[in-house]
Amino acid sequence: MIEKIIEQALKKRLLVALLLVAVFAAGIDQYRKLPTDAFPDISPVMVPIFAEAHGMAPEEIERLITFPIESVMNGLPGVRLVKSTSAFGMAVIYVYFEDAMDIYFARQIVSERMNTAMAELSEKEEPPVLGPISTGLGEVFMYYLTADSTANTEGKDKNTYLREINDWLVKFQLQTVPGVTEILSMGGHILQYQIKVNPYLLNKYDLGLEDLEDAITSNNNNAGGQFLVLGSEEYLVRGIGLIEHLEDLRNIQLKVINGTPVRIKDVAVVEFGNEIRRGVVSRNGQEEVVAGIVMKLFGENTSEVIERLKAKIKDVQAALPQGVSFVQYYDQSHLVSNAVGTVQKALLQGAG
CATH class of the missing domain: 3.30.70.1320 (Multidrug efflux transporter AcrB pore domain like)
Incomplete structure (x- = not known):
């Protein structure tokens, strides 16, 4: 068999040379496309979960957020380890899977199990979220x-x-x-839009902080009004009410006293501010x-x-x-x- 192959190769030298050139070119092409990294990424299959609760101490974070999430994650298929860190205002839970587990399937089942955990968590402004699909070398x-x-x-x-x-x-x-x-x-x-309330002026106008919160929430919306048919054309009807400038906040009405409107600027100073860092x-x-x-x-x-x-x-x-x-x-x-x-x-x- 080998002798026949050698004999045919000697007879068809041009074809053999072309095949060698093609293999050489394919090798160069694959070499150029070869994935290269400075370090081998041996990171395990891990799904991080971030949960923020502004103002809560680590003890409350551990008891009310970290422990319920850890409990429901332990039963997932392929999970080999669940770790967590509870700090001031934030919890991070790391769910480690077996190396053979597909990272996207792992994130899917963690996301589905999070729906179960949400029923056991206290109400928060920001629900827990999954971390990025990356590693420490990313x-x-x-x-x-x-x-x-x-x-x-x-x-x-x-x-x-x-x-x-x-x-x-x-x-x-x-x-x-x-x-x-x-x-x-x-x-x-x-950036923050900060409303610095004067408590004496609130008391003067018989207002509370919840009144300011309700007024701002109800006056920061767009509303749809269907459409009008005029002749052969349709005109969309909508109410534009989103807050865009500081002056919009200052002019939000809180109540009316003897026909005179009381606005936020009458009880507070509205200005740009910064989040605490x-x-x-x-x-x-x-x-x-x-x-x-x-x-x-x-x-x-x-x-x-x-x-x-x-x-x-x-x-x-x-x-x-x-x-x-x-x-x-x-x-x-x-x-x-x-x-x-x-x-x-x-x-x-x-x-x-």
């Missing part, structure tokens, strides 16, 4: 935003303005890149910045994701307001190329 790209003197901050301080741009513009742009699962915002201040991001220890970390989707090719991100940066920069700049300061592609280069050098030295 931080592949980092950036920060800067603003010069030409930027119009709309009356907000610079770091609040940049954080708002990062949360509502940059993050949504970068999340459209295939292979990106999450963008983590850091630094700056989270517990950290800061600085650049070279000299100035505060707003930064972001791009998390890679579990199982994606790091080099390809970074190439897509770099191609998207031009679109992101073009969408930013005047005076705001997007600055990249870390991407894992340099580490990957150096690691691969070291391996190639070692293989060549070994072959020699």
Whole structure:
């Protein structure tokens, strides 16, 4: 059999040469598409659950949130370990599965079991959510935003303005890149519309805090009114009532006394404010910045994701307001190329 193969190969040398060239070209193509990472990702199949409860002490977090969620997760198929951390205002539960478990199936059954756990949890403004589909090695790209003197901050301080741009513009742009699962915002201040109530004026007008809350909630809605047919055209009818500016908040009516309306501005000061924070991001220890970390989707090719991100940066920069700049300061592609280069050098030295 081998002799016949050799005989035919000698007779059809051109065909054999073409086959060798094709195999060589296919090998080069597959080598270029080979997924490369700086470190082997040996992270286990794990689904994180984040639950926030602002103002609650760790003891209450553990008793009212962490323990009920841990209890229902222990019975899931393929679960080998459930761990948790209870801190001030927040609980994190880690559900570990067997290595053979598909990560998306694991997240599906955890999400379904969360519906059971919700019935045992106390009411909260923010329900528990699943963490991103990533690992500890998923931080592949980092950036920060800067603003010069030409930027119009709309009356907000610079770091609040940049954080708002990062949360509502940059993050949504970068999340459209295939292979990106999450963008983590850091630094700056989270903008708040703060209503600083004067208790003496509330007492004067016989009002309570619940009256302010009800008034703001009921006056911050859009309403649909069907449509009107006029001639051959239909006109949509809708009421626009969403709060967009500070003045909208100030003019919300609370009650009427002897024909005179009492508004929020009569009992409180309405202004921009910042959410209380517990950290800061600085650049070279000299100035505060707003930064972001791009998390890679579990199982994606790091080099390809970074190439897509770099191609998207031009679109992101073009969408930013005047005076705001997007600055990249870390991407894992340099580490990957150096690691691969070291391996190639070692293989060549070994072959020699």
